[in-house]
Amino acid sequence: MTEFDLISRHFQRPATTALLGVGDDCALTKVSPGMELALTTDMLVAGTHFFPDADPHDLGWKTLAVNLSDLAAMGANPRWALLALSLPAADENWLASFAEGFFACAQKFGVDLIGGDTTRGALTLCVTAAGEIPAGAALRRDGAREGDDLWLSGQAGFAALGLQHLQGDIELPEPLCRLCLKRLHAPQPRVALGLALRDHAHAAIDISDGVIADVGHIAERSGLTAEILLHQLPRLPEAVPRAIALAALLTGGDDYELAFTALPDKRLELARIAAELDVPLWRIGRMAATSDAPSVQMLDPEGKIVPCDFLHTPGYDHFRESST
Ligand code: ADP
Ligand code: MG
Numbered sequence: 001m002t003e004f005d006l007i008s009r010h011f012q013r014p015a016t017t018a019l020l021g022v023g024d025d026c027a028l029t030k031v032s033p034g035m036e037l038a039l040t041t042d043m044l045v046a047g048t049h050f051f052p053d054a055d056p057h058d059l060g061w062k063t064l065a066v067n068l069s070d071l072a073a074m075g076a077n078p079r080w081a082l083l084a085l086s087l088p089a090a091d092e093n094w095l096a097s098f099a100e101g102f103f104a105c106a107q108k109f110g111v112d113l114i115g116g117d118t119t120r121g122a123l124t125l126c127v128t129a130a131g132e133i134p135a136g137a138a139l140r141r142d143g144a145r146e147g148d149d150l151w152l153s154g155q156a157g158f159a160a161l162g163l164q165h166l167q168g169d170i171e172l173p174e175p176l177c178r179l180c181l182k183r184l185h186a187p188q189p190r191v192a193l194g195l196a197l198r199d200h201a202h203a204a205i206d207i208s209d210g211v212i213a214d215v216g217h218i219a220e221r222s223g224l225t226a227e228i229l230l231h232q233l234p235r236l237p238e239a240v241p242r243a244i245a246l247a248a249l250l251t252g253g254d255d256y257e258l259a260f261t262a263l264p265d266k267r268l269e270l271a272r273i274a275a276e277l278d279v280p281l282w283r284i285g286r287m288a289a290t291s292d293a294p295s296v297q298m299l300d301p302e303g304k305i306v307p308c309d310f311l312h313t314p315g316y317d318h319f320r321e322s323s324t
Contacts, residue, residue, distance in 0.1 A: 001090050003118055010099040011083065011113060018080060018114045027114035029080055035132040038076035042066045046123035056094045058185040059125065060101025065189045066208065067129035068109055069256040072194030073206035075139040076131030078109050083116035086124040101186075109191050139197060139204035139260065144222035148202055148261035150215065150285040151270065153190055155234060156207050157245065158183040160252020164244070173239050187256040196273045197260055204260035210251040215259050216296045218287075222261075225290040231301050234282045261287050 001009075007022065015021030019028035031037050044063055046052040064081060071078045083102070087095075106113055111129070162180030165172045172180055190206070197204060203222060205214045212228075219226040236245035262270060267283070274281040285299070298306040 001092075006090055006095065007116075007118055010095045011116065011118075013103065013113065015112045015114055017110075018112050021112060021114045022116070027080070027082070029114065029130070032132055034135055036135050036138065038071055038074050038131045038133050038138065039128065040067055040070040040130075041126065041128040042070065043124060043126040045125075052123060055185065056097040057101035057104075060098040060103075061105045061186045062101075063125040063127050064102050064105040064111065064129070065187050066256065067127045068105070068111070068189035068191055069187070069206040069208065071129055071131040072189050072191045073139065073204050073258055074131070074133060075137060075194050075198040075201075075204065076133045077195060078111045078129060078131045078191060080114050080130045081106065081111050082128040083113060084126040084128075085116065085118050086121035086126075087118070088120070088123055109189065134198070137198050139194070139201050140221075141203055141205055141218050142221040143201075143203035144218050144224055144261040144287045145202055145263075146224060146287060146289045147264070148287040149264050149267065149283050150226055150228070150259065150261050150287060151201075152207075152211060152234065152257060152259050152282045152284045153193055153279050154255070154257040155183070155280070156211050156255045156257045157236075157249035157252045159187065159254040159256075160210075160248040161237070161240060161245070163252075163254070164248070170240065170244060176237055176239050184254060187254070189256055190258045190279065192277050193258055193273070193279055196277065197258070197262075200266045200269055200273070201260040201262045204258055207253075207255045207257045207259055209253045211259060212250050212296050213253075218259065218261065219294040219296055222287065223290070223294055224287045225292075225294055226285060226296045227288050227299050228285040228296060229299050229301075230306055232282065232284050234280070234284075 012022040019030060021027055044050055050059060068078050158180045162184035164170045165177060203218050205218055207214050215226045236242060270281055298308045300306050
């Protein structure tokens with residue numbers, strides 16, 4: 001099979017909204033009037049981001065989903081994607097299943113695959129995704145304001161619990177196990193929530209590196225301290241020891257939930273959005289002014305700072321030197 005057979009067999013589908021899709025030197029698209037383009041790229045490397053023998057259908061889904069999560073975190077409506085693949089071999093069954101997972105995600109969220117690149121090499125999957133946002137309406141990390149509530153969607157931590165289960169560190173009972181593995185392998189990007197938040201949130205981020213690490217980015221970029229109220233965190237799964245579930249919630253990555261900040265007078269509206277989209281929204285804290293460096297703090301119900309080891313556990317960093 002040639003490279004071109006591979007592309008046309010597995011990745012060439014008629015573009016539904018682009019002017020020109022796969023097959024020429026470039027794809028062509030038109031941005032809708034009054035809209036800005038949001039662009040993002042994410043790379044998944046075998047052995048680093050997924051097990052080399054991972055299910056190809058899930059991988060196809062996740063490769064696109066993690067990019068759509070970044071678009072959602074800006075409030076962008078996903079439109080187009082480019083797919084750069086490095087493959088050790090042209091394995092027909094693997095490619096067919098990968099493409100099926102990829103296009104399942106693309107179809108669900110209205111994305112056109114309009115181009116890419118295909119080479120031989122270590123298994124690496126890289127998507128560039130583009131979405132549209134009304135000019136000036138993007139939910140940026142630096143947009144949080146003093147006094148904002150801090151919110152978190154869904155069930156952060158479940159993907160990390162699933163990974164710990166696969167690594168043999170914990171044993172999850174059913175049906176929790178299935179749910180956690182689904183979160184890990186086939187995350188649902190919070191696209192509808194991101195769109196709904198455009199008019200209500202000041203700042204947003206997706207939780208790919210852990211709640212504390214990612215909320216820390218909002219705090220830092222906004223020059224504020226994020227106060228997380230321990231008693232307002234999402235309910236933890238009871239089948240898992242509390243310390244493990246709490247650590248997964250606060251420091252586990254790969255969940256692709258959204259953390260965002262909004263004025264307290266948006267609480268009713270946000271409750272309405274949660275019900276309408278059937279996505280739990282947890283008000284986990286608030287954004288406070290700081291005289292020190294911006295940071296994340298844990299508070300108890302009396303408002304006292306809880307010393308917490310988690311705060312010193314940074315999010316995953318591919319290039320951080322190990323201290324040992
Ligand atoms: P070029 O020589 O211009 O880089 P290629 O031969 O690499 O073009 O690719 C031919 C066409 O197929 C281009 O339109 C490119 O965008 C598209 N393409 C290549 N690989 C993929 C892929 N994995 N998924 C989708 N489109 C792809
Ligand atoms: Mg090329």
